[in-house]
Amino acid sequence: MNDAAQTPDFSAGEVGLVRFEDFHSNNPLVFDSGASIPQFTLRYETYGRLNKTRDNAILVCHALSGDHHCAGVHTFEDRKPGWWNNIIGPGKPIDTNRFFVVCSNCIGGCQGSTGPSSVDPLTGQAYHMNFPEITIRDMVRAQGALIFEHLGIEKLACVVGGSMGGMQALQWGIDFPDKVERVLALATTARQNAQAIAFNEVGRTAIMQDPDWNEGDYERSHGPAVGLSVARMMAHITYLSDAGLQRKFGKNRFEVAKYLHYQGRSFVNRFDANTYIYFTRALDRFDLYGQGGGELSQAFEPMQARSLIVGFTSDWLFPPEQNREIAYALLKAGKNATYAEIEMDYGHDSFLVSAPELYELVRAFLK
Amino acid sequence: MNDAAQTPDFSAGEVGLVRFEDFHSNNPLVFDSGASIPQFTLRYETYGRLNKTRDNAILVCHALSGDHHCAGVHTFEDRKPGWWNNIIGPGKPIDTNRFFVVCSNCIGGCQGSTGPSSVDPLTGQAYHMNFPEITIRDMVRAQGALIFEHLGIEKLACVVGGSMGGMQALQWGIDFPDKVERVLALATTARQNAQAIAFNEVGRTAIMQDPDWNEGDYERSHGPAVGLSVARMMAHITYLSDAGLQRKFGKNRFEVAKYLHYQGRSFVNRFDANTYIYFTRALDRFDLYGQGGGELSQAFEPMQARSLIVGFTSDWLFPPEQNREIAYALLKAGKNATYAEIEMDYGHDSFLVSAPELYELVRAFLK
Incomplete structure (x- = not known):
């Protein structure tokens, strides 16, 4: 996903060795389509510690080709740390000294979470294309089970993500209004356009x-x-x-x-x-305009979280305008929202690249 | 290539029924690579009449997916006229009442000109991938045989084309400096960039x-x-x-x-x-910077033609900047060059779409 070289650094400031865990839910997951699966697994990683008041958790949502492994390394020989290692760690903008960071492989995924290649317990065969259709909302619903039921977190300090992860972050703010303190969405869109x-x-x-x-x-x-x-x-x-x-x-x-x-x-x-x-x-179907009955600000009505929306000048997949219109709609709905536009030439992937300006924004937003 | 609906109109103003002709050259064609083929065919169409002084010919060069059929229809049942029918015809900006318009399927093509699917007379088998590598210059060289040897034209009033056709138009101006009066290049580039x-x-x-x-x-x-x-x-x-x-x-x-x-x-x-x-x-290899030893204006040194370079605001394949830099380099080389930028939202294909502003420019340039 990211073409910027990221070499692991085992000095202070790195989360270092990490391992994934699996959350097995024996409750069915009902999808937006009405279909359901009888049980499911979400593979996830956590970095930092959940505090006693359980209010310091940040959920990181991954993009299309990402997974639950967003920081640290799995072995000391690992040459490539998690996909957002540059921003997550002790003393980094998403500071694991302060925050308990959770990232799960989305439902439908292929890195340990239940998806098309998993076995359907009802048939004993892999789901393949019989897996239910997935929406961004379904991803959020499954993550909700992990956060609330399994990890016992009542309110997230922040939900953060770029691209498809940004869609999830916005959807979290809408679907769980009183459970999310902050929404940080980067290089994303309220609706996939035709291109x-x-x-x-x-x-x-x-x-x-x-x-x-x-x-x-x-x-x-x-x-x-x-x-x-x-x-x-x-x-x-x-x-x-x-x-x-x-x-x-x-x-x-x-x-x-x-x-x-x-x-x-x-x-x-x-x-x-x-x-x-x-x-x-799921990306193509994502449509907050539709969720708001044609009016984007309507979709944001329920949201209580403070939000920061970040667009990148060279992103032509989800260009600045599309991020800006999210922030405008949030403001129109009377929400506490800020928009920032960062000049970088890495295109859509800019959100994954080390950038002092982004770091400062994230630090300030999470203060 | 073009998504704008073009319905044939048999009223005055249309070239109407047209048919292709084949130019068979029994001379070998030597390619930039050094390879050669012993003989070749170019399929072409012409509209309008060559005048007695043989100085009213316009060569139209086609883009990647185009061909020699750029105006008129092949039968009255034809629902789709040639790819640039909107601009070529009696009284149209490329006016067949004044000009003799020639368009050939490029060498290497698949619509009647010799290309990979043609039979190699030396083996009796289709060339397939044994066809010599092609450059834009090779396309121009083959067209030169058609224009000079076959049609007996000594000087072209204009060479015009968009995209890959624009590259050919520029190359014509460079390779046959005293045989080209005007170069009109649209939505093109002096060098394919990495994207x-x-x-x-x-x-x-x-x-x-x-x-x-x-x-x-x-x-x-x-x-x-x-x-x-x-x-x-x-x-x-x-x-x-x-x-x-x-x-x-x-x-x-x-x-x-x-x-x-x-x-x-x-x-x-x-x-x-x-x-x-x-x-x-051939597109990817095109590099007028390279031809100029790293300096684009150097590549244009030999050119004598007047030129008009046209960029389109929504073209992100060969964006305005890349067209502008061609015009700048021409001016730097002391040439008679003009740059125009047209605001249209059809992207790269804008040059194929009916547009009053483009029409006016073309009319004025050909006056």
Whole structure:
């Protein structure tokens, strides 16, 4: 997801070695579609300590290709720390000395949480494309069970995320108004526009036309690798910016091809094609305008949280305007909201990159 | 290529029924790579009449997915006229009452000109991927044979084109300085940047990983349809703009999926996957900076033609800046050049759409 080099640093200031845990819910999960699954698992990680009053928890929500591993390393040999390691840790903007940070792999995911590649206990077979349709709201509902039932947290100090994670953060503020103190949404949108839907449709088409997709019925080790890598290569371009690519490759502009192939290959090794289909459909369906009966500010009516919305100048997937309109609608609804726009040339992925300006904003917002 | 509806109009003002012709050259064509083919064909169309002094010819150069059929219809039942019918015709901005308009399918093409799907007379087999590598300069060289040797034109009144056609127009001005009176280049670039190369690489990957591609060795009727349609769907998004898609689909944003699938299917029916690979590689290799030894204005040194460069505000594939820098370099080289920027929301495809402002510019430039 992130092309900025992140080398692990085991000095003070790092969460260091971490391990995931699994929350097994024996209660069914009912989806927006009306379908349900009888039980489910969410894989998650936590960093820092939950205080006695249980009011210092921050939920981090991941983006399309992310997972629960957002900080620290799994072994000392790990060359790559979690995807948001630059911002999460002791003394960092999301300070694990102060906060108890939770991040779960979304429902429908492929990194330990129940999703299309999991076995349906009712049939003994993998769900594949029989897994219920997922919405952003469904992701939030499943996370709610983890936070409230399993971790016993009554109110989150903050829900934070970028891109698909930002959608979840906003939805958290709407769906659990009295359980969320702050919402921090970055590089996101209130509704997928036609261009974003178009790119996702091409990605899904590449996957679903790969003969190895087989209507979604494949072994994880023999999935539609060609289709998934093409989908990823294309999507990866939309996460960057022309200026960023110029900076990265300069005169060696043909190197971008190798770089994309590498991105495609490594994605296939860690991601499931059916989850890609389910998650992109959830993105495409996300529509806070619809939730507000056509009026975005209406969707935010219930929200009580303070919010900070952050757009990035070079993001052309969810451009600044789309972030700005979220903040405007929040203000129109009478909410305590702030909008910040950060000038960075990393495109959509800017939110994942070390940036002093972003760090200061996050620190101030969490004070 | 163009999503703007173009319905044929058989009233005065249309070139009406047209037919293609084939120019067969028995001279070899030597490519920039040093490779050659012993003979070649260019399919072309002409509209209007060549005057006695043979100085009223305009060469129209087509873009990646275009061909020689740029105006008129082939039968009265034809529902779709040539790709630039809106601007070419009697009394239209490219006025066939005044000008003799020539447009040829580029060398390497798949619509009648010699290309990868043509038979190599030396082997009796289709060239497939044994066709020589193509550059924009090679396209221009082959067109030169058509214009000078076959049509007996000594000097072109104008060479005009958008996108890949704009690259050819610029190259014409450089390679045949005393044979070109005017160069009109729209929505183009002096060098493909990393983002454009990246999109092309994903398209080629989709094609080349399709098992039906078979290293390029396939029957035209059994080509890599899946890969080619995915490539086209993705590329088509880059020809439009977010604002244009909003306008087109509005609240029915999910319709964009159907629209793209239609684009993918219809492209597969008319285009050859190997030509797509060769043409996109020619695009990626195009580099007037390189031709000028790193200095764009140096590349334009030989040029004698007057030029008009036109950028479109919503074009994010070859954005206004990239068109502007062509005009600046021309001016720096002491050439008679003008830059115009037109505000339209059709994205890269804006140059194909009816637009009064563009029409006025073209009329004035050709006066």
